[in-house]
Amino acid sequence: MxxxxxxxxxxxxxxxxxxxxxxxxxxxxxxxxxxxxxxxxxxxxxxxxxxxxxxxxxxxxxxxxxxxAGFAPRYPERPLDGDALPAAREAVERVLRAHEPYPALVVDRRWDIVLTNHAVAPFLARVAPELLRPPVNMVRLGLDPRGLAPFIVNLAEVRSLLRVRISRQLAVAPDPGLAALHEELLAPGGAEVVHRAGSEVATPMIFRFDGRELRLFSTVTTFGTPLDITLEEVSIESYYPADAETAAYFTGLDL
CATH class of the missing domain: 1.10.260.40 (lambda repressor-like DNA-binding domains)
Known part of the structure; x- marks a missing residue:
């Protein structure tokens, strides 16, 4: 030690x-x-x-x-989906519900999904059942051929963006599980993708379902000054429509 x-x-x-x-x-x-x-x-x-x-x-x-140093730990780690953090869980659930009809989900430090809102369900319905066995990993859902990868038009660009984000995480705080995920799904190979300029807000994820293209960009929300390990490590990934056609698709969902 x-x-x-x-x-x-x-x-x-x-x-x-x-x-x-x-x-x-x-x-x-x-x-x-x-x-x-x-x-x-x-x-x-x-x-x-x-x-x-x-x-x-x-x-x-x-x-x-x-x-x-010979001292007891000071920071607890309690599951967000349990009963130990009721105020935090309620706050997160409020954010998820308020974001409907657009998708939003909570992930932990290894990108395992902790909570989702109802708008995520149509996406999960398109992936292989074995990918939905807990813990369900958001990166694997997106990049695995049995998951959403066949439906993502700009898959190479999305993979490149995820590689950048997870590489930054590992630089800040190395984690064996996250490093293994990076090696499995995000190890560099072939030509690197140059991100396109000119998007109004951010690089979108482009899905093609049943002949319809959905363009979404995301934001990330974290807890400020947390004193619990779980709260420090979770983030809310919220997705927004990047054009009017995508907005119309989600507002037409029966949630």
Whole structure:
């Protein structure tokens, strides 16, 4: 097991900071940072948290730092779809319902789907049943040939966008499960796609169902200043129509 000093040094290197940079940001001496990293000084729990905050260490990894320093974890991890976070769950469900008739869903750090609104159902009805066995992964639904991939007109572009997003996630906080998903479905191969300029808002996902093209762009919503691991790691993916024809299709759905 790595020491807290070794873990802090890895996070500092990952953020591209010197010991002096970190010491100034955390309002401690550079010597103290050095002593902590080399194991010659045992930091208090509050010092571990202070350094982790300046390094933008995710809550899950802050617990790991605390354990390595000999302290109990501070940040709980409770399922959003359980009964432990009723206010947060109600807030998320309100957002999902309010977004109808357009699709919206909640995903965790590995892009597993936690909650959806009713407008997602027509999309899930088109994928193979084996892809709907929990945990249902949004990236796999989109890129697997048994999923939505055959219906996505600009599949290479969508894959490229997902590759960029997940690569950024891994750069911020490495995760073995997410890395495995990236290797399975998003490993670079062939010519890279250059994203098109000129879209009014963002690069759309273009679906073709029954001869009709649906153009959607997405936004991402996260919780501000969460103190629970689950709340820090979930995001709401909301999809909007990119043209009048797509808007008309969704407003005509019987939800």
């Amino acid at each position: 790595r020491t807290v000093g070794e873990l802090l040094r890895r996070w500092r290197h990952r953020r591209g900071l010197s010991q002096l940079d970190l010491s100034i940001a955390a309002d401690v001496s550079a010597r103290h940072v050095s002593l902590v990293e080399t194991g010659r000084s045992r930091p208090s729990a509050d010092m571990v948290i202070r350094l982790a905050e300046q390094l933008d260490v995710p809550l899950r990894e802050r617990n790991r730092l605390l354990l390595a």
